Amino acid sequence: MTRGEQIGSTSSAHDGGSVVLGLDVGGSSVKHLLAPARSSTDAPPAPRARGRHATPKDSPVDGLAAIVSSLRGDTELERVVLSIPGLVDEAEGVVVRSTNIPSLDGRPLGAQLADELGIPVDVINDGHAAAVAEASWGAGSGIDDVFVLALGTGIAGAHVVDGRVVPGAHGSAGELGHITIEPSGRVCSCGRRGCLETIIGAPALRRAWAEAGGTGGPEVLLAASADGDATAAAIVERASAALAEAILTLCALVDPGCIVIGGGLAQAPHRLVRLAERYVGERASFHRVPPIVPATLGEWAGANGAVLTALRRQRALARS
Ligand SMILES: [Zn+2]
Structure with a gap:
């Protein structure tokens, strides 16, 4: 090709x-x-x-x-x-x-x-x-401090300040997928338990949907949820709530000026992200919640x- x-x-x-x-x-x-x-x-x-x-x-x-x-x-x-x-x-x-x-x-x-x-x-x-491009030329353009979150098979993040990724002392900053949401939850690919990825990554959604008797991937789950399937909706709500917790942790630690969400799951129906945004608003305390926007460069x-x-x-x- x-x-x-x-x-x-x-x-x-x-x-x-x-x-x-x-x-x-x-x-x-x-x-x-x-x-x-x-x-x-x-x-x-x-x-x-x-x-x-x-x-x-x-x-x-x-x-x-x-x-x-x-x-x-x-x-x-x-x-x-x-x-x-x-x-x-x-x-x-x-x-x-x-x-x-x-x-x-x-x-x-x-x-x-x-x-x-x-x-x-x-x-x-x-x-x-991808994060540098979204922050400088995409959805975060014009904002100096942007956190770009990619929702897909894994969940990765990058903090972009003045157009450059802040990599951390060892180059491993931004691993939002491995923030603990449920300390007694499922074992994650990293070996710890209850990471965000065990609840909202594409494999986690696929597994939760299969365990509830559904067939097909996360797109089918999200579509079923949008169509009013109560089982699918419960899985999506749980995943969105987990994402909201991670975003609140992110706001507490980093206080970004904007959060850009991209990746395969975000390109599926936006319900997952919109629901997470609502939960963030409802659960925020002292946090300064920035705009949460979809990525634009695809x-x-x-x-x-x-x-x-x-x-x-x-x-x-x-x-x-
Ligand atoms: Zn993990």
Whole structure:
């Protein structure tokens, strides 16, 4: 699978001129976004081209280098930033661990691709990429202090201040999915009990729905709840209440100016999020509850975050 879309009638990826490339490397597909290297970072640039390719899982360095080469054409490609699912040492460009693409584990991907391509290549975490993009160019745009929460299979968060993720001393801040909601609850994938993810992650919702006799995934559960199914509604209410507790903890600790909620579950009917928002309002005490808004960049958030990072690093280079 390799599909590309040239944007605009007069400019294409192959017109020449300086560009930067953002690649959002997912478990099954790689999305690319090519943008002029002198774009402002204040708003999303008009992309030169975008598209997607099958993820090269067996020989990822050669495969990713081939994707970059195919997009390069006769343009002057100044920098590539890859957004990668998993634990990434962003300073060294090393993929420490990637559950979706195990062949990347331990690879100094940035250095290997830079050698191959002869240009700077950076590697960033996909959650951070999406969060930076949503905070700067998406739903959090214009607000200095944004917490971006991704509801999907897992639940990840990133605190973005002045357009940059606050990673914590060890790079592991924002793990909202592992806040304890029920100390005696189910065992979580992390080994502890009753984490938020045991109640509201996609697998947890699927399991709760199956145990109640339902069939299908979280989308079916949410649709049944919206249609008035009392069993489904009870599961959704419990999940929303758990999310509300986590958000109140977040407000107490971080006091963000805005909470952006994205990810696969948030793109399903918004009932889960809207209900959580209501519970937050009802249960808040001293908390300053900020606007809770849906993400706006959808599946292109990671690629946008990669492009934004590339533009910022080129500007920093030009200043130094
Ligand atoms: Zn956990």
